[in-house]
Amino acid sequence: MEEDRLWKFRKPVWLNSAWARSAGVYSAGALFSLAFYILMDAAVWSKSPLNGSNVHVTFVDWLPLIFSSLGMLIINSVEKARLSADSFSYSGSGVAWKARVVLFLGFAALAGGMAGGVTVFVLKFVVPEVEWPMLGMGVENVVANALVMLSSVVLWVSQNMEDEYSYNLSL
């Protein structure tokens, strides 16, 4: 395991503990919740009396978050061990290939959600030159999608920790 290390810096030891792993999963859930409630805040604020303008959060604003969450669901549902074609027993019937296709779809949905958030922000808020307190709804859309992306990164990393952890256990 030590010989086929790729990077110059080794991972810190505490990163491999079961404690760090479950903390990573908890914080991924927390980040996803933060993303959802930031967009929810935009939607609630848009219908509240504080919003004096004609700009409202509609289904179009929710669509990027839906795509991001779908991508996150797909990415983190794939079994990571099937990705490496090195183990021939798993990749014999083309499982690794299928896993890569599904993973590509997931990443495409995630990136598409992020791009959609920026698109909604630009087309609905920046181009019509919406003033600041209303502009916040668009900013919250971008921030929500970025947080979903961050959450799926955290979840991915902490799921990869698990492999090392169970490897250490089975030795």
Added chain:
Amino acid sequence: MPAAGLKTIIALSFVLAIGFLLVILSCALYKVYYPLLVVATYVIAPVPNWIAGRVSNPDDFVESAGGSGVLDLGRFCTGFLFVMGIALPAVLAHSNLINIAAMVMSIIGGLLIYGTIVSFGMFFQEEQEF
């Protein structure tokens, strides 16, 4: 666990009562009863973790295919619900549905309630884990 005696129970119930007091005060002082949702959130927050712990078989944790995924899902949902308890009053306060003071009180009260539930689970779980 021998450390969890009568004093722990008394302290925990005291903290729980203070938490409920803060949440109910944040509702009743302003006659807006939205912050009661925080209590419901924090009461169901440990439930996904508990269900996932029951569903996954603890015997096959080296064969990490099925059980660990369910455990992760439970942890993810618990983290989601935990932040929901903080984010819900913040969303309500940002849209002027509740007061800022009510938001602060319901967040602190909710954290006290959740802390009580978690520490109760930690102190009084049965010694079956290995």
